[in-house]
Amino acid sequence: MANRAEFTSATRRIIAERAGYQCSVLNCGRLTVGPGTDPRQTVHTGVAAHIYSAAKDGPRGTGGLSDAERREPENGIWCCAAHGRSIDADDGRVFPAVQLRAWKRLHEARKAAEVNGGAIHHVGLVESIAVHSAPAAGLEGRTFELGMRNIFTGPNASGKSILTRLIASVAHPDHVADMSRDRDVDMGVRWFDPMTHDVATAGRGGIVTHVLDGRPVPYVARPYKTILLNGQHRTKIGNLTSLAQMFDLNIAAMSSVLALAADQGGVIKDVQREGMRMRWTVDVDGRIESFDNYEAINGSLQTLILLELAGLHARHHARAEPTFLLLDEFLDFHNAGVQVEALQRLQAAAEHAQVAIVSHSPVLLAEAPCDWAVTELAPQPQNHRDNPLAYDIATKPPDA
Numbered sequence: 288m289a290n291r292a293e294f295t296s297a298t299r300r301i302i303a304e305r306a307g308y309q310c311s312v313l314n315c316g317r318l319t320v321g322p323g324t325d326p327r328q329t330v331h332t333g334v335a336a337h338i339y340s341a342a343k344d345g346p347r348g349t350g351g352l353s354d355a356e357r358r359e360p361e362n363g364i365w366c367c368a369a370h371g372r373s374i375d376a377d378d379g380r381v382f383p384a385v386q387l388r389a390w391k392r393l394h395e396a397r398k399a400a401e402v403n404g405g406a407i408h409h410v411g412l413v414e415s416i417a418v419h420s421a422p423a424a425g426l427e428g429r430t431f432e433l434g435m436r437n438i439f440t441g442p443n444a445s446g447k448s449i450l451t452r453l454i455a456s457v458a459h460p461d462h463v464a465d466m467s468r469d470r471d472v473d474m475g476v477r478w479f480d481p482m483t484h485d486v487a488t489a490g491r492g493g494i495v496t497h498v499l500d501g502r503p504v505p506y507v508a509r510p511y512k513t514i515l516l517n518g519q520h521r522t523k524i525g526n527l528t529s530l531a532q533m534f535d536l537n538i539a540a541m542s543s544v545l546a547l548a549a550d551q552g553g554v555i556k557d558v559q560r561e562g563m564r565m566r567w568t569v570d571v572d573g574r575i576e577s578f579d580n581y582e583a584i585n586g587s588l589q590t591l592i593l594l595e596l597a598g599l600h601a602r603h604h605a606r607a608e609p610t611f612l613l614l615d616e617f618l619d620f621h622n623a624g625v626q627v628e629a630l631q632r633l634q635a636a637a638e639h640a641q642v643a644i645v646s647h648s649p650v651l652l653a654e655a656p657c658d659w660a661v662t663e664l665a666p667q668p669q670n671h672r673d674n675p676l677a678y679d680i681a682t683k684p685p686d687a
Protein backbone atom coordinates (compact mmCIF):
# COMPACT_ATOMS: atom_id res chain seq x y z
CA MET A 288 0.00 0.00 0.00
CA ALA A 289 1.82 3.07 -1.22
CA ASN A 290 1.13 6.56 0.13
CA ARG A 291 -0.42 5.37 3.38
CA ALA A 292 0.52 7.45 6.40
CA GLU A 293 1.26 4.44 8.63
CA PHE A 294 2.66 4.86 12.14
CA THR A 295 6.22 3.71 12.80
CA SER A 296 6.66 1.23 15.64
CA ALA A 297 8.24 4.01 17.72
CA THR A 298 5.17 6.21 17.17
CA ARG A 299 2.84 3.32 17.98
CA ARG A 300 4.69 2.85 21.24
CA ILE A 301 4.35 6.54 22.14
CA ILE A 302 0.60 6.36 21.45
CA ALA A 303 0.30 3.20 23.60
CA GLU A 304 2.36 4.54 26.48
CA ARG A 305 0.53 7.87 26.57
CA ALA A 306 -2.67 5.82 26.96
CA GLY A 307 -1.16 3.64 29.69
CA TYR A 308 -1.76 0.65 27.33
CA GLN A 309 -5.49 1.03 27.94
CA CYS A 310 -8.27 1.50 25.41
CA SER A 311 -9.04 5.23 25.04
CA VAL A 312 -12.63 4.75 23.89
CA LEU A 313 -15.02 6.45 26.30
CA ASN A 314 -15.98 4.11 29.15
CA CYS A 315 -13.94 1.16 27.77
CA GLY A 316 -10.47 1.45 29.29
CA ARG A 317 -9.63 -2.22 28.63
CA LEU A 318 -6.02 -3.12 29.41
CA THR A 319 -4.12 -4.14 26.25
CA VAL A 320 -0.98 -5.64 27.74
CA GLY A 321 -0.58 -8.40 30.30
CA PRO A 322 1.02 -11.73 31.17
CA GLY A 323 1.15 -14.54 28.59
CA THR A 324 0.84 -18.23 29.39
CA ASP A 325 4.60 -18.70 29.45
CA PRO A 326 6.21 -16.87 32.40
CA ARG A 327 8.58 -15.14 29.95
CA GLN A 328 5.82 -13.95 27.63
CA THR A 329 3.58 -10.91 27.50
CA VAL A 330 0.37 -10.55 25.53
CA HIS A 331 -0.37 -7.40 23.53
CA THR A 332 -3.88 -6.83 22.17
CA GLY A 333 -4.00 -3.06 21.53
CA VAL A 334 -3.98 -1.16 18.26
CA ALA A 335 -3.07 2.40 17.28
CA ALA A 336 -6.04 3.55 15.20
CA HIS A 337 -5.79 6.55 12.91
CA ILE A 338 -7.95 9.54 13.87
CA TYR A 339 -7.65 11.01 10.38
CA SER A 340 -7.14 8.21 7.89
CA ALA A 341 -3.83 6.68 6.88
CA ALA A 342 -5.00 6.57 3.24
CA LYS A 343 -5.94 9.77 1.39
CA ASP A 344 -9.37 8.33 0.54
CA GLY A 345 -9.82 6.66 3.96
CA PRO A 346 -13.03 6.66 6.00
CA ARG A 347 -12.49 9.82 8.04
CA GLY A 348 -10.58 11.77 5.38
CA THR A 349 -7.29 13.54 5.98
CA GLY A 350 -8.71 16.51 7.91
CA GLY A 351 -6.47 18.71 5.78
CA LEU A 352 -3.38 17.12 7.36
CA SER A 353 -0.32 16.16 5.32
CA ASP A 354 0.97 12.58 5.19
CA ALA A 355 3.68 13.49 7.69
CA GLU A 356 1.17 15.06 10.08
CA ARG A 357 -1.05 11.98 9.90
CA ARG A 358 1.94 9.86 10.96
CA GLU A 359 2.43 11.88 14.16
CA PRO A 360 1.44 10.41 17.57
CA GLU A 361 -1.17 13.15 17.81
CA ASN A 362 -3.15 11.49 15.01
CA GLY A 363 -3.29 8.11 16.77
CA ILE A 364 -5.70 6.79 19.40
CA TRP A 365 -4.86 3.66 21.38
CA CYS A 366 -7.67 1.10 21.45
CA CYS A 367 -8.49 -2.46 22.41
CA ALA A 368 -8.72 -4.87 19.47
CA ALA A 369 -12.54 -4.77 19.37
CA HIS A 370 -12.73 -0.98 19.32
CA GLY A 371 -9.86 -0.81 16.82
CA ARG A 372 -12.00 -2.90 14.46
CA SER A 373 -15.20 -0.92 15.03
CA ILE A 374 -13.43 2.42 14.55
CA ASP A 375 -12.62 1.49 10.96
CA ALA A 376 -15.87 -0.45 10.34
CA ASP A 377 -18.76 0.94 8.30
CA ASP A 378 -16.42 3.31 6.44
CA GLY A 379 -15.52 5.06 9.68
CA ARG A 380 -18.97 6.60 10.00
CA VAL A 381 -19.62 5.29 13.53
CA PHE A 382 -16.86 7.32 15.17
CA PRO A 383 -16.12 10.73 13.64
CA ALA A 384 -12.62 12.14 13.97
CA VAL A 385 -13.69 14.89 16.35
CA GLN A 386 -15.03 12.32 18.81
CA LEU A 387 -11.86 10.20 18.62
CA ARG A 388 -9.73 13.29 19.30
CA ALA A 389 -11.81 14.19 22.32
CA TRP A 390 -11.61 10.65 23.73
CA LYS A 391 -7.85 10.62 23.27
CA ARG A 392 -7.60 13.99 25.04
CA LEU A 393 -9.80 12.87 27.93
CA HIS A 394 -8.08 9.51 28.34
CA GLU A 395 -4.61 11.09 28.31
CA ALA A 396 -5.74 13.68 30.89
CA ARG A 397 -6.87 10.84 33.17
CA LYS A 398 -3.59 8.95 32.71
CA ALA A 399 -1.60 12.13 33.42
CA ALA A 400 -3.55 12.51 36.67
CA GLU A 401 -2.81 8.90 37.66
CA VAL A 402 0.90 9.25 36.89
CA ASN A 403 0.98 12.29 39.17
CA GLY A 404 -0.64 10.29 41.96
CA GLY A 405 -3.94 12.16 41.71
CA ALA A 406 -7.30 10.57 42.31
CA ILE A 407 -9.18 9.62 39.16
CA HIS A 408 -12.30 11.65 39.69
CA HIS A 409 -11.84 13.55 36.47
CA VAL A 410 -15.03 12.52 34.73
CA GLY A 411 -15.37 14.60 31.63
CA LEU A 412 -14.72 17.70 29.61
CA VAL A 413 -16.33 20.24 27.34
CA GLU A 414 -15.15 19.11 23.95
CA SER A 415 -16.37 21.65 21.41
CA ILE A 416 -18.67 24.56 20.73
CA ALA A 417 -20.12 25.22 17.27
CA VAL A 418 -21.40 28.75 16.70
CA HIS A 419 -23.87 29.09 13.83
CA SER A 420 -25.28 32.52 14.65
CA ALA A 421 -24.23 35.01 17.33
CA PRO A 422 -23.72 38.78 17.72
CA ALA A 423 -20.08 38.41 16.59
CA ALA A 424 -19.48 37.83 12.88
CA GLY A 425 -16.00 36.49 13.64
CA LEU A 426 -17.48 33.47 15.46
CA GLU A 427 -20.20 32.50 13.02
CA GLY A 428 -19.88 29.25 11.12
CA ARG A 429 -17.04 27.95 13.26
CA THR A 430 -16.47 25.04 15.58
CA PHE A 431 -14.01 25.60 18.42
CA GLU A 432 -12.40 22.51 19.85
CA LEU A 433 -11.50 23.01 23.47
CA GLY A 434 -8.53 21.62 25.34
CA MET A 435 -7.83 21.52 29.06
CA ARG A 436 -5.95 24.87 28.94
CA ASN A 437 -7.00 27.47 26.38
CA ILE A 438 -6.12 31.05 25.51
CA PHE A 439 -8.49 32.98 23.23
CA THR A 440 -6.88 35.98 21.63
CA GLY A 441 -7.65 38.32 18.72
CA PRO A 442 -8.43 41.94 17.88
CA ASN A 443 -11.31 43.96 19.32
CA ALA A 444 -14.77 42.83 18.22
CA SER A 445 -13.55 39.38 17.21
CA GLY A 446 -16.01 37.84 19.68
CA LYS A 447 -13.67 36.57 22.41
CA SER A 448 -15.90 37.65 25.30
CA ILE A 449 -19.02 36.45 23.53
CA LEU A 450 -17.38 33.04 23.07
CA THR A 451 -16.81 32.72 26.84
CA ARG A 452 -20.43 33.69 27.50
CA LEU A 453 -21.68 31.12 24.97
CA ILE A 454 -19.59 28.41 26.67
CA ALA A 455 -21.14 29.45 30.00
CA SER A 456 -24.67 29.59 28.61
CA VAL A 457 -25.44 25.86 28.91
CA ALA A 458 -25.66 26.36 32.68
CA HIS A 459 -26.57 30.07 32.44
CA PRO A 460 -28.95 30.53 29.48
CA ASP A 461 -29.48 34.19 30.48
CA HIS A 462 -26.35 34.95 28.42
CA VAL A 463 -28.11 33.70 25.27
CA ALA A 464 -31.36 35.43 26.25
CA ASP A 465 -29.50 38.77 26.51
CA MET A 466 -27.57 38.35 23.26
CA SER A 467 -30.62 37.23 21.30
CA ARG A 468 -32.27 40.61 21.79
CA ASP A 469 -29.71 41.96 19.26
CA ARG A 470 -29.29 38.97 16.99
CA ASP A 471 -30.56 35.39 16.72
CA VAL A 472 -28.30 32.94 18.52
CA ASP A 473 -27.79 29.36 17.34
CA MET A 474 -25.07 27.18 18.82
CA GLY A 475 -24.24 23.63 19.80
CA VAL A 476 -22.04 22.30 22.59
CA ARG A 477 -20.71 18.78 23.06
CA TRP A 478 -19.43 17.58 26.43
CA PHE A 479 -18.78 14.33 28.31
CA ASP A 480 -19.74 13.66 31.93
CA PRO A 481 -18.59 10.85 31.11
CA MET A 482 -21.48 10.12 28.71
CA THR A 483 -21.56 12.17 25.52
CA HIS A 484 -24.07 15.03 25.44
CA ASP A 485 -24.97 17.41 22.66
CA VAL A 486 -27.08 20.46 23.28
CA ALA A 487 -28.36 22.79 20.57
CA THR A 488 -29.33 26.18 21.99
CA ALA A 489 -31.32 28.85 20.16
CA GLY A 490 -32.17 32.39 21.28
CA ARG A 491 -34.85 34.51 19.61
CA GLY A 492 -35.74 37.92 21.00
CA GLY A 493 -34.88 36.98 24.57
CA ILE A 494 -36.50 33.49 24.48
CA VAL A 495 -34.11 30.53 24.79
CA THR A 496 -34.80 26.96 23.67
CA HIS A 497 -32.64 23.84 24.05
CA VAL A 498 -32.55 20.46 22.34
CA LEU A 499 -30.54 18.08 24.53
CA ASP A 500 -29.45 14.77 23.03
CA GLY A 501 -32.21 15.03 20.43
CA ARG A 502 -35.07 16.02 22.77
CA PRO A 503 -36.43 19.51 23.49
CA VAL A 504 -35.95 20.46 27.15
CA PRO A 505 -36.92 23.65 29.05
CA TYR A 506 -33.37 23.95 30.38
CA VAL A 507 -30.30 21.68 30.73
CA ALA A 508 -30.92 19.98 34.05
CA ARG A 509 -27.42 18.66 34.59
CA PRO A 510 -25.06 20.97 32.70
CA TYR A 511 -21.32 21.20 33.15
CA LYS A 512 -20.20 23.80 35.69
CA THR A 513 -18.84 27.14 34.51
CA ILE A 514 -17.16 29.88 36.54
CA LEU A 515 -16.94 33.07 34.46
CA LEU A 516 -14.91 36.00 35.77
CA ASN A 517 -14.25 39.24 33.93
CA GLY A 518 -12.23 42.34 34.77
CA GLN A 519 -15.19 44.05 36.43
CA HIS A 520 -15.61 41.24 38.94
CA ARG A 521 -12.24 42.08 40.45
CA THR A 522 -13.58 45.26 42.03
CA LYS A 523 -17.04 43.99 42.94
CA ILE A 524 -16.39 42.09 46.14
CA GLY A 525 -17.86 44.33 48.78
CA ASN A 526 -18.89 41.49 51.07
CA LEU A 527 -19.42 37.77 51.39
CA THR A 528 -22.77 37.91 49.59
CA SER A 529 -21.26 39.42 46.41
CA LEU A 530 -18.32 37.00 46.53
CA ALA A 531 -20.68 34.02 46.84
CA GLN A 532 -22.78 35.31 43.94
CA MET A 533 -19.68 35.64 41.78
CA PHE A 534 -18.88 31.97 42.32
CA ASP A 535 -22.50 30.84 42.14
CA LEU A 536 -22.27 29.42 45.68
CA ASN A 537 -24.37 29.87 48.78
CA ILE A 538 -22.93 31.67 51.82
CA ALA A 539 -22.04 28.53 53.79
CA ALA A 540 -20.24 26.91 50.86
CA MET A 541 -18.38 30.15 50.07
CA SER A 542 -17.29 30.38 53.71
CA SER A 543 -15.92 26.84 53.52
CA VAL A 544 -13.96 27.69 50.36
CA LEU A 545 -12.48 30.72 52.17
CA ALA A 546 -11.52 28.58 55.16
CA LEU A 547 -9.88 26.02 52.88
CA ALA A 548 -8.02 28.77 50.98
CA ALA A 549 -6.16 29.76 54.17
CA ASP A 550 -4.47 26.32 54.23
CA GLN A 551 -3.11 26.27 50.72
CA GLY A 552 0.18 28.12 51.09
CA GLY A 553 -0.96 30.88 48.72
CA VAL A 554 -1.53 34.59 49.29
CA ILE A 555 -4.66 34.10 51.46
CA LYS A 556 -3.64 33.46 55.07
CA ASP A 557 -6.90 34.02 56.91
CA VAL A 558 -10.38 35.42 56.34
CA GLN A 559 -12.40 36.49 59.39
CA ARG A 560 -16.13 37.10 59.05
CA GLU A 561 -18.31 39.61 60.84
CA GLY A 562 -21.75 39.08 59.39
CA MET A 563 -21.24 39.55 55.67
CA ARG A 564 -18.10 41.66 56.13
CA MET A 565 -14.70 40.03 55.62
CA ARG A 566 -11.32 40.87 57.14
CA TRP A 567 -8.47 39.58 54.98
CA THR A 568 -5.02 38.49 56.15
CA VAL A 569 -2.77 38.06 53.14
CA ASP A 570 0.83 37.56 52.15
CA VAL A 571 2.13 40.80 50.58
CA ASP A 572 5.52 39.88 49.03
CA GLY A 573 6.49 37.86 52.10
CA ARG A 574 4.95 40.18 54.72
CA ILE A 575 1.70 39.15 56.42
CA GLU A 576 -0.76 42.05 56.46
CA SER A 577 -4.40 42.42 57.43
CA PHE A 578 -7.03 44.49 55.66
CA ASP A 579 -10.41 45.50 57.08
CA ASN A 580 -11.99 45.26 53.66
CA TYR A 581 -11.20 43.98 50.21
CA GLU A 582 -11.12 47.44 48.62
CA ALA A 583 -8.07 48.33 50.71
CA ILE A 584 -6.00 45.58 49.06
CA ASN A 585 -3.93 46.56 46.01
CA GLY A 586 -5.13 45.55 42.54
CA SER A 587 -2.61 42.86 41.66
CA LEU A 588 -3.10 41.20 45.05
CA GLN A 589 -6.87 41.33 44.56
CA THR A 590 -6.41 39.46 41.29
CA LEU A 591 -4.21 36.79 42.89
CA ILE A 592 -6.77 36.38 45.72
CA LEU A 593 -9.64 35.91 43.29
CA LEU A 594 -7.62 33.49 41.14
CA GLU A 595 -6.74 31.48 44.23
CA LEU A 596 -10.40 31.22 45.21
CA ALA A 597 -11.52 30.51 41.63
CA GLY A 598 -8.85 27.82 41.18
CA LEU A 599 -9.77 26.17 44.48
CA HIS A 600 -13.48 26.21 43.71
CA ALA A 601 -12.92 24.92 40.15
CA ARG A 602 -10.56 22.17 41.34
CA HIS A 603 -13.02 20.93 43.94
CA HIS A 604 -15.92 20.98 41.51
CA ALA A 605 -13.97 19.26 38.70
CA ARG A 606 -13.58 16.20 40.92
CA ALA A 607 -17.34 15.69 40.66
CA GLU A 608 -18.31 16.94 37.19
CA PRO A 609 -16.86 18.74 34.17
CA THR A 610 -15.90 22.27 35.22
CA PHE A 611 -14.79 25.19 33.08
CA LEU A 612 -13.11 28.28 34.53
CA LEU A 613 -13.42 31.20 32.10
CA LEU A 614 -11.34 34.35 32.68
CA ASP A 615 -12.37 37.15 30.37
CA GLU A 616 -9.60 39.80 30.16
CA PHE A 617 -9.02 39.22 33.82
CA LEU A 618 -5.23 39.41 33.81
CA ASP A 619 -4.60 42.05 31.13
CA PHE A 620 -4.78 44.94 33.63
CA HIS A 621 -1.58 43.87 35.29
CA ASN A 622 2.12 44.06 34.63
CA ALA A 623 3.98 41.16 33.05
CA GLY A 624 5.25 39.77 36.35
CA VAL A 625 1.76 39.50 37.86
CA GLN A 626 0.38 37.94 34.68
CA VAL A 627 3.01 35.25 34.53
CA GLU A 628 2.74 34.52 38.25
CA ALA A 629 -1.06 34.30 37.99
CA LEU A 630 -0.84 31.91 35.04
CA GLN A 631 1.63 29.64 36.84
CA ARG A 632 -0.50 29.55 39.99
CA LEU A 633 -3.63 28.85 37.97
CA GLN A 634 -1.99 26.07 35.97
CA ALA A 635 -1.48 24.02 39.12
CA ALA A 636 -4.50 25.20 41.10
CA ALA A 637 -7.14 24.33 38.50
CA GLU A 638 -5.99 20.68 38.30
CA HIS A 639 -8.62 18.84 36.18
CA ALA A 640 -10.84 21.84 35.60
CA GLN A 641 -10.73 23.23 32.07
CA VAL A 642 -9.53 26.80 31.83
CA ALA A 643 -9.91 29.43 29.10
CA ILE A 644 -8.29 32.84 29.35
CA VAL A 645 -9.25 35.71 27.08
CA SER A 646 -6.18 37.88 26.67
CA HIS A 647 -4.58 40.52 24.46
CA SER A 648 -1.36 40.30 26.40
CA PRO A 649 1.77 39.44 24.36
CA VAL A 650 3.50 38.45 27.62
CA LEU A 651 0.84 35.93 28.50
CA LEU A 652 0.94 34.46 24.99
CA ALA A 653 4.74 34.27 25.04
CA GLU A 654 5.05 32.85 28.56
CA ALA A 655 2.20 30.33 28.54
CA PRO A 656 3.52 26.75 28.77
CA CYS A 657 3.05 24.68 25.62
CA ASP A 658 0.02 22.81 26.91
CA TRP A 659 -1.97 26.05 26.63
CA ALA A 660 -3.65 25.93 23.21
CA VAL A 661 -3.81 29.40 21.68
CA THR A 662 -6.88 30.14 19.57
CA GLU A 663 -6.61 33.30 17.51
CA LEU A 664 -9.92 34.84 16.51
CA ALA A 665 -10.08 36.91 13.37
CA PRO A 666 -12.48 39.84 13.05
CA GLN A 667 -14.15 38.53 9.89
CA PRO A 668 -15.17 35.00 8.92
CA GLN A 669 -13.71 33.26 5.90
CA ASN A 670 -15.15 30.41 3.90
CA HIS A 671 -13.47 27.24 5.08
CA ARG A 672 -16.41 25.68 6.84
CA ASP A 673 -16.10 22.22 5.34
CA ASN A 674 -12.53 21.59 6.38
CA PRO A 675 -12.34 20.67 10.07
CA LEU A 676 -8.83 22.08 10.52
CA ALA A 677 -9.00 25.09 8.23
CA TYR A 678 -11.28 27.48 10.02
CA ASP A 679 -9.71 30.91 10.13
CA ILE A 680 -8.63 30.25 13.67
CA ALA A 681 -5.14 29.01 14.22
CA THR A 682 -4.80 26.52 17.06
CA LYS A 683 -1.18 26.07 17.92
CA PRO A 684 1.06 25.96 20.93
CA PRO A 685 2.37 29.46 21.65
CA ASP A 686 5.97 28.45 21.00
CA ALA A 687 5.26 26.99 17.54
Ligand SMILES: [Zn+2]
Nearest residue numbers: 310315367370
Ligand atom coordinates in the same frame (compact mmCIF):
# COMPACT_ATOMS: atom_id res chain seq x y z
ZN1 LIG B 1 -12.06 -0.69 23.95
